[in-house]
Amino acid sequence: MRATRMVPAALAALAVGVVAVGCGSSSSSNGSGDENAPIKIGASLPLTGDFSEPGKAAKQGYQVWQQQVNASGGLLGRKVNMVVRDDASDQNTVVADYNALISRQKVNLLLGTFSSLLNIPASSVAERNRMLYVEPAGGAPEVFDRGYKYLFFAQQATADHQGDLFAQYILSLPPAQRPKTAAYPSLDDPFAVPVLDGIRAKLEKAGIKTVYKKVYPADTQNFDAIANSVKAANPDLLVHGATFADGVGFIRALNKVGFQPKYFFQTSAPSFADQFSKGVGENNTQGIFYAVSWTPDANTPGNKQFLDAYHKMFGNTTPAEDAADAYATAQVMQAAIKAVGGIDDQAKLADWLRHNTVNTILGPLKWADTGAPQGQFLIGQWQGGQSQIVLPKPAATSDQIVQRQATAAG
Amino acid sequence: MRRLLAGRSRWTIVAGLATLFVALYPVLSDSTYYQDMIILSLIFAIGAVGLNVIAGYGGYVSLGQSAFVGLGAYTVGLLSLHHPDISPFVWVPLGGVVAGIAATLLGVIAMRTRGHAFVIITIAFLFLMQLVMLNWRSFTRGSSGISLPIPQWDVAYQNWPFYYALLAILAGAMLASWRIRRTKFGMGLIAMREDEDKAATVGVTTPAYKILGFVTSAVFPGMAGGVYAYYLSFIDPRGMFDIVISVQIILSMLLGGRGTLWGPVLGAFIIEPLNELANQQLGGGNSRLLIFGGLMTLVVLFLPRGIIPSAGVWLAARRRRGAEAPMGTRSDGAVPRGRLALRAPAPPGGGAPLLEVRGLSKRFGGVNAVDACSFEVQAGSITALIGPNGSGKTTAFNLIDGTMRADSGSVWLDGQRIDRMRPWRRAHLGIARTFQITRLFKEMTLLENVVAPLRSFSLARLNAVAISGPEAKRAEELLEFAGLREFRDEPAGALSYGQQKLVEFVQVLMLDPRLVLLDEPAGGINPTVIERMAQMIRELHGQGLTFLIVEHNMPFVLGLCDPVIVLARGGPICHGTPDHIQRDPKVLDAYLGEDFVLDEPVGVGS
């Protein structure tokens, strides 16, 4: 009686073990194998959870790129297959995802995910496995502090340099017009805070006094008290670090409080086109500055084809900035592969990127040894209910810069 | 007995095979995906095994467990940041230490709160920790998080160091949990869970137990957090102090079976793959919430014990079909089985009172339950405390043993003032007390019930093995004295009322008391048991033990006790031999009213 109960239990345990080991075993090479086999590219994106909006947009960007590449003969003459996993905006999952892509699904190449918080652990997995890792988003300076050799960021600059051109503009104003005081309220976010720190460092050095500098937590909902404090500080220039909801909420609160600074720079939110103007009310958008990596009107190589392909695949809406960033990411990877002529030696791909410039729909991108890009973001401003690019001059869609005004009532 | 052993060894083999498999997995397969899954399961398991000590054994369910993982992670992360050339593994034990210190804080808080308040505080603790980590940017880098260095070992070894480090930590946690369950510390924790106030009266120093329990529950998750930080290579406050992880740890413990050794581990190895499944196949973040919310709802409602205990109960029920329940057995004869030698024989009575109550008062709202009450109990006597309902007898007991605080007055034990002391202190000084309605620890076996009381507080004593060895031997002697030794492994809740009363009596004898307070020992039981009770009292009294008995059963009292103190309306109205008080008009008046005349004296002879 004992034996007959014991043996099945032991066998069951053994069976489970064998199956798992069998499923789990993998060959250690990530080689391409057959020369004509399709190339498998893997990425994880936050398709659900806190970052699901930009995550979904990024997926669209990757998909547009895949369609374009395959339509024009593939990569190195081989068809491109893509696997996109959902990391649910969760760090544990993104690590599991990239492990799965590498060891279970045996992808040949990787593409990055969205947000510094997810890209940091994900890039560690890639680095440990010696695979090229180009990311569409994740510009926090800490991302590039780690001495990684395979990591590259496919936007023009890291967060702390995002506002460079704007800071330059402010400092270039004649003394009569230049703001004397500045306030820096910010969301507690690894992306927003460095943007403000970068701008503030430049402005403080030139003598613009900081009259308010506070960080509010991510779950802040009530901006009235913060707006009130900013009003009490009465700054000439307001630089606000935000994502979307808090950016909109803060502008509404400023209206309620009845305060309008002469100059107003806000991260992220104003780049959301219609969503932004609907959110704050069109009359309230006038004069707000922001930094952005891409616009639909940009005259960069491949931009029009990107837009056309996007419209064909996803309808006549304007792609989000994140979709364009994702597309550019894939372009970067593609350029390196084309130049090196192979996908097996990923160290060589990384090396090539370190020494070359890639032309993308965001413009030319080039990198330092750390993988941090060395370019400059576009600076936009809302004028007359439309968002325009105002800096740098060559890329500008409007040649004037307006003053901030808003009507009292929304 | 043999069947029981066979069952145990069967499961031991299964557990052993599973452990072997997990331990060898990285050697057998190089799938980093599954290794990753096992690593996360190990972390949950460590969290759940730790939580089991304070929540499973101790009954204090904390939603703050992920705070300890986070603190361990941040300890390692910060030290690694400032000393980049030293391997983060070196700092892992410190992670445990920091978590332990934080747990001491939580234990101190637990001393003052219970039930709802406690769970709420653990939630607040977790969120507050997260907030402090977020806002203290200069120290913790705030929301930007901290990056840890990439491992430098050969890629061929993949995740082995993390894997085996966590396995070692889990082994340590389980060893601690196993050991605790066998010691007096573990008994006390379970007693606390079952009935905290009763545990206090049998010498369980609840504040110390709580703090020790919390520290034990935090140290291993703290270390696991340190390894986790290195593994993930990046930590930030939102990820490390996530309440959903706390929920998953609790769920692991509940699902597998709280209070068991392997239950939390089993639970963790179900929950983490489920977590993966939810994230990958079923559409990410929201379905994860649905699955875990739904699972916890089901577990709390329908499987509160968890898998292992429920399976155990089901199997035990099958094995026992037809066996006689302990409740149904006859208590045969009035002869107590065997003699009991008191371990701390009382010094001869010398005239000074052992217990003195002076001017004791206690009111509830407008009612003076005990009103300027003063009386004495001589050493070596069996003193009775009688009186009509509402005269304050049980309240007086509560004031003497520490269950309640007096409004005024004092209580003296052998010349030492004790009314400011907590109940366990009084128990350590030698006061034992049974309750009017028996309070045993229902889920514990008889042996465990009798072994749970703590004679005096010392770390060595807490560490003493309870379920075997000298403590257990003494407990068996006591159970033999009560005639119930053969039921030593039955849960106390399975016994009849009379049997429970006998057990509670010998349970408090474990304290080696000087004074035993019995609250209605003859209430609600049949004459045979009453007689046995009386014989047990006489036997112990013969060795010098002092008794103070509250009773309504007059034959019992008058045949056993001398002197008798009569209480009415909160204070003593008469005091003397049984004969004397039977005739005293004040007593008759208090009980029966003025116009009742007693025919003849009542008494029970032996």
Add this chain to the structure above:
Amino acid sequence: MTDFVQTLVLGLLIGGVYALLASGLTLIFGVMNIINVAQGAFLILAAFVTYSLWTATGIDPIAAIAITAPAMFAFGWLLYRFAVVRIRTASPAASVLLTFSIALLLEGVMGLVWGNTSHAVRPSYFNESFHVGELFLPKAQVYACLVAVGVLGALYAFLARTWTGRAIRSSAVNPEGAQLVGVDIAAVAALTFAIGVATTGAGGSLVSVLYPFLPGSHYVWISRLLGIIVLGGLGSLTGATVGALLIGVGESMVTTYIGPEWATAVPYGVIFVVLLVRPQGLFGARLREDVAV
């Protein structure tokens, strides 16, 4: 000085809405000794429902209370009958765990139905303020506060003047006694739970106008509500109101004078201090030292 008064006023306006939200939570605890941690999720659910109503029909969110409150009442009643009733006799930990898991379930469902991005209801007055001297009173806040006070007043009157209200209060104080005088305490419990959910649901409609919300917002809200009822005293309606005003003002003051990053710490700090120093809060009943009789 105006700064201080302005901060105070903002705090009081929010406090009024908090009071309505907390009333449900404290009522449920008073009658059935359950801390309903899912209350935050209920209020977010009501906010989402209001949002959908507003986008579909344009109905004013504050007026939408007429729909959301009864809907949440029904929802609460059903939830009680099918889930909550089973754990009435369970340990406090079990009830917290159960209601917590209900909150998680709801969060998942809301995420699936409405997505995980921020939503806000923006009627025409959302950007405007009343100006009283140097002070500005945001219109949305004023309307919400007035409605909250109104509903709270109705709740008070109901509990004090009607038979059902007295039945509820009596079963909170002494369930056995209430039964003995003919109160059907099972029905009263279901009713109380439903009312508690409904008042929070009404508050949720108000919240939809005042603050952006997403499914994960319920943590912040339940922490706040717990802080309020702990401060006011578990089970006391007056306590909930006073506690709500104090915490509303407290958060406002901390935001202005210390920094917004510590505003969310206010409820947690309150919970710690109150439970350790004076566990019954401001108005709660002292736990009776019951003898094991």
